[in-house]
Amino acid sequence: MIVSPTPLGARRDVRVAAVITGGSTAGDMAAQAALTLRLHDDSAGWPFGAGWAVAALLLANSVPALLCVPLAGWAADRCDSRRTLLVSGLLCAVLCTGLAFARQPWWLLALVAGIAAVSSTATATLGALLPVMAGRAGVVRAGTVLRGAVLIGGVTGLAAGASASASVGVTTILLLSAVTFAVLGVGATAIQARRGGPRRSAPAAVAPVPEPPVASVGSxxxxxxxxxxxxxxxxxxxxxxxxxxxxxxxxxxxxxxxxxxxxxxxxxxxxxxxxxxxxxxxxxxxxxxxxxxxxxxxxxxxxxxxxxxxxxxxxxxxxxxxxxxxxxxxxxxxxxxxxxxxxxxxxxxxxxxxxxxxxxxxxxxxxxxxxxxxxxxxxxxxxxxxxxxxxxxxxxxxxxxxxxxxxxxxxxxxxxxxx
CATH class of the missing domain: 1.20.1250.20 (MFS general substrate transporter like domains)
Incomplete structure (x- = not known):
């Protein structure tokens, strides 16, 4: 199923995607900064020290994305994009809420790995949806809008997570991060463009992206x-x-x-x-x-x-x-x-x-x-x-x-x- 929005709806879809992406990026980076500070301050509970604890955190945030490539790609291509983004956002919110109260090292790493795996599915789904949202001629422009949102969200999140950890606490920052994931999922339901899932008839006002020729760069x-x-x-x-x-x-x-x-x-x-x-x-x-x-x-x-x-x-x-x-x-x-x-x-x-x-x-x-x-x-x-x-x-x-x-x-x- 591919549902393309009207030209006005396409611009609206890109703006919605930028807002929810920027917000979730801010929450993710704030959580990363807060968790790093928590590992630094509470390293006594880790059997291998603060340095290795931070390294383990980085690995938990990266390895699952690699291991889940087949599943994330399958979900992005075969499942309805709106439902995938909604479920991914809400599931990340639940996992991040658990992360706010996790104290045992292995529970913490397992929750971080779960968030990384689920968010990789959402990232692939939203990226694959971009040409449907913006049309072929608008892919580069829409990409710059999303990149700008990620840039602003990342800088803001890192600064907020590092500076506010001492005043409001790491747990509060992680709970706020969970809220941004929930906003990502719920906000995705406002995007008109859709792909994946069962086929259904729908008007397409934005020209679909044509299949690339055999000899194109897309091989x-x-x-x-x-x-x-x-x-x-x-x-x-x-x-x-x-x-x-x-x-x-x-x-x-x-x-x-x-x-x-x-x-x-x-x-x-x-x-x-x-x-x-x-x-x-x-x-x-x-x-x-x-x-x-x-x-x-x-x-x-x-x-x-x-x-x-x-x-x-x-x-x-x-x-x-x-x-x-x-x-x-x-x-x-x-x-x-x-x-x-x-x-x-x-x-x-x-x-x-x-x-x-x-x-x-x-x-x-x-x-x-x-x-x-x-x-x-x-x-x-x-x-x-x-x-x-x-x-x-x-x-x-x-x-x-x-x-x-x-x-x-x-x-x-x-x-x-x-x-």
Missing amino acids: RRRCWQLTAGYAVVLLLVSTTNVAQVFFVKDTLGASNVGYGLVSACWTVGTAAALPLVRRASPEPDRLVMVTLFGELVVGMAITGCAVPAGLAATAACYVLAGAGACAMQIAWGAVLALSTPEDRRGRQLAGYNAVVRMAASAALGVGGLLLAWVGPRGVYLVSGAGSVLVAVLAGLIWTGRAAVHRGKTTSHIQHNGTD
Whole structure:
């Protein structure tokens, strides 16, 4: 079943999706900050110490998303999207409520794993619904709106969760996070667009996304190759999260204010890039080039941080890196939404989300090892240069295969002409 809204309803659907996504992201990030502080303060109850407790929390928030890829993809493709989002949101709210009162380590990790698994289904379902909500021409614009909502929600949630834990308590923050999950589920019922579930007749005022041609970027093998390159760049860039505080404070000699300034500059770059990325053409091949360009920009900016320079230059590089990261994330999400066949879109997005989440989590371990081996500046150099190399190689592979495809197409046309 695919139900597309009217043009006015499409804009309304995107706004509703942005509100509930931004709200649930804020609640999720606030809960993550609050749980991290709880683990730090109550580490005596953990048999393996605070450091390993935080690592276990991160793994519990990532591994289930990878293990549940088949189930999340199946639910996103085969079940009614409205019901899936409603049930996912309410179930996450129940689990988060239990998390607020959990004290035993293994219960806490089990509840976090459950929330991660259920929310991965909701993420894949909403991502697969995006082309139905916005239509093919509006996928990139809608993606920028949702990305902006996630950005605002993430920053707000982290700040609120970290600052309010001492005043209102971790339990209160987790209960408020449960409310945001419930709002996600209930709010999703206001979205007119629907997919999955039994077929039924419905007016479609927004043009449906056409099936991609056989030789398009949407082929599973090519999508996964490009996704693998994207994940490697994400992993490399995310390793700098471990080294950032040491690089800014110890290597550059900045104060706490300087550290906060550099951290904020990434968000500034992301926000500045949103209006530019929004104008990108909704053609998969062009969006692939935007993705590769974004990867290249991020790599060059991170490499620039490793060059001996002051705090101002590092802040400027962070603005550029944030802009590049924004471009590659939105563009590649739009590529998958536009190029994957309708009946497999949820499964493709579920796998993509799992790969991205695992890359971000693995970066913490890789970043720690690199920090011990090559130091803070070395982490930035390895990360930036590696990202540039991956982006260049992916670009060469992509352009080479595109040239081969064009050659085959030309040969086929000429052959048919002689017939």
